[in-house]
Amino acid sequence: METNQMKELNKITYGAKIIANCTGLNHEGEGICKITGIKDGQEIENYVLFVNNMLPGEKGQIEIGKIHKSYGYANLLKVFSDKKSPNRVVPFCKHYESCGGCNIMHLDYKAQLEFKKDMIVETLKKIGGFSNPIVNTVLGMQNPNYYRNKVQVPFRELNFKVNCGFFAKESHHIIPIDECLIQPQLTTDIIKFIRNICNEFKIEGYNETNHSGLIRHVLIRTNHTLDEIMIVLVLTKAILNDKEKLIHKIINRYKNVKSIIINVNDKLGNTILGDKCITIYGNDYITDELCGLKFRIDAKSFYQINHTQTEVLYNKIIEIGKFNTEDVIIDAYCGIGTIGLIASKYAKEVLAVEIVEEAIYNAKINAKNNNITNVTFECNKAEEQIIKWANENKKIDAIIVDPPRKGCDQKLLNTIDLMKIPKIIYISCNPSTLARDLKILVEKDYDIIQIQPIDMFPYTSNVECVVCLKRR
Numbered sequence: 233m234e235t236n237q238m239k240e241l242n243k244i245t246y247g248a249k250i251i252a253n254c255t256g257l258n259h260e261g262e263g264i265c266k267i268t269g270i271k272d273g274q275e276i277e278n279y280v281l282f283v284n285n286m287l288p289g290e291k292g293q294i295e296i297g298k299i300h301k302s303y304g305y306a307n308l309l310k311v312f313s314d315k316k317s318p319n320r321v322v323p324f325c326k327h328y329e330s331c332g333g334c335n336i337m338h339l340d341y342k343a344q345l346e347f348k349k350d351m352i353v354e355t356l357k358k359i360g361g362f363s364n365p366i367v368n369t370v371l372g373m374q375n376p377n378y379y380r381n382k383v384q385v386p387f388r389e390l391n392f393k394v395n396c397g398f399f400a401k402e403s404h405h406i407i408p409i410d411e412c413l414i415q416p417q418l419t420t421d422i423i424k425f426i427r428n429i430c431n432e433f434k435i436e437g438y439n440e441t442n443h444s445g446l447i448r449h450v451l452i453r454t455n456h457t458l459d460e461i462m463i464v465l466v467l468t469k470a471i472l473n474d475k476e477k478l479i480h481k482i483i484n485r486y487k488n489v490k491s492i493i494i495n496v497n498d499k500l501g502n503t504i505l506g507d508k509c510i511t512i513y514g515n516d517y518i519t520d521e522l523c524g525l526k527f528r529i530d531a532k533s534f535y536q537i538n539h540t541q542t543e544v545l546y547n548k549i550i551e552i553g554k555f556n557t558e559d560v561i562i563d564a565y566c567g568i569g570t571i572g573l574i575a576s577k578y579a580k581e582v583l584a585v586e587i588v589e590e591a592i593y594n595a596k597i598n599a600k601n602n603n604i605t606n607v608t609f610e611c612n613k614a615e616e617q618i619i620k621w622a623n624e625n626k627k628i629d630a631i632i633v634d635p636p637r638k639g640c641d642q643k644l645l646n647t648i649d650l651m652k653i654p655k656i657i658y659i660s661c662n663p664s665t666l667a668r669d670l671k672i673l674v675e676k677d678y679d680i681i682q683i684q685p686i687d688m689f690p691y692t693s694n695v696e697c698v699v700c701l702k703r704r
């Protein structure tokens with residue numbers, strides 16, 4: 233009897249094709265299916281499979297891929313027509329199935345925003361331990377296309393030719409891209425043009441297997457009007473034959489190229505940029521305008537990738553920060569000074585800190601170019617610099633923190649608490665570390681006043697968030 237029952241159960245093995253129901257989405261936008269079946273001879277209930285492309289409420293046939301002890305992955309083979317999600321749309325990018333760039337383009341845009349809000353709520357519950365977090369509706373884009381102002385494209389040697397495109401999902405296999413709907417068409421054109429020049433001038437593409445070849449990546453940065461373009465050629469060494477001819481070809485065709493840079497990266501691994509930049513044409517920066525101010529952006533410094541939504545984010549910071557002209561504000565993790573400089577007209581003084589030297593160099597120039605005199609910049613770790621300010625007995629009215637994905641250093645959070653800073657504006661691109669840090673701050677002496685997500689990265693499962701906290 234038992235044996236017959238076991239025969240009817242699904243086999244949880246690589247390659248097995250089974251019918252499954254999708255009940256939710258994980259933070260990567262993959263469908264979550266819980267199945268009962270036999271794994272390694274044992275019956276398992278609620279084994280979790282993450283299914284690429286499947287949406288909540290759908291039922292369909294899936295094929296199991298990689299499996300781990302308590303969860304695995306599967307591919308969607310078909311959705312039963314009467315069990316299709318009303319939120320399913322046909323992805324409008326022809327590369328979507330294979331390219332690893334976007335992951336939720338099969339979800340209607342309005343539903344993408346709802347998914348992002350739910351994901352933040354769930355993460356705040358799970359990691360932050362908050363029982364009923366109130367999260368505002370995600371601020372989305374009117375026209376969520378062609379938004380990326382920075383693109384980094386891998387160049388690889390394939391069959392004695394340079395090939396470029398984006399990496400396929402979870403691999404380093406290159407998908408040649410002839411259009412990408414989240415970056416300007418101009419950017420795609422330049423990438424293809426540079427690939428053709430590389431082939432014409434016999435510039436060898438990088439080979440990851442034996443760490444040979446010359447060109448590894450091309451990074452393009454554009455300003456929001458597309459009249460300033462920076463091209464960074466990431467090479468394994470600083471020698472580029474036919475350099476002058478190459479420059480000439482590029483600037484002849486693309487008049488708005490203001491900067492061409494060689495970046496040298498001879499290290500093994502996936503880090504895109506190396507330490508050394510050599511400007512071979514024009515300036516070592518381009519300029520962009522944000523919230524009425526002008527900013528110089530260099531190759532290595534951080535700059536938000538979606539201009540429209542960055543203005544939405546920065547305006548939100550000013551709105552929820554409710555700063556007044558007597559306030560002294562810290563801008564921690566300030567990059568090229570964008571937030572601190574924009575906030576400076578609402579405050580008496582801004583103290584800004586950032587770890588990247590080039591960013592601080594440009595931040596100081598940005599202050600000068602915008603005639604702003606009440607912001608000072610320090611090149612340091614935020615967690616170290618804030619201790620210095622605390623030791624100087626600085627009275628701080630508010631702190632803006634905008635850390636990288638790994639979130640704030642514990643030392644920084646402790647010092648904010650020790651200094652009894654009345655207001656914190658926390659900007660995050662990673663709900664998990666945000667939830668972790670909010671938990672710490674709430675356990676200290678802070679209340680969350682508002683959580684506002686902003687859709688900085690349409691068609692991907694990433695989301696930006698700004699949170700206002702006040703001291704109890």
Ligand SMILES: C[S@@+](CC[C@H](N)C(=O)[O-])C[C@H]1O[C@@H](n2cnc3c(N)ncnc32)[C@H](O)[C@@H]1O
Pocket residue numbers: 533534535536564565566567568569570571585586587588591612613614615634635636
């Ligand atoms: C998400 S970016 C924010 C930059 C800036 N606020 C903006 O809106 O453009 C995070 C910044 O933190 C910087 N950073 C990383 N670790 C740091 C640390 N320990 N101390 C200070 N800055 C750091 C990075 O170089 C990067 O510029």
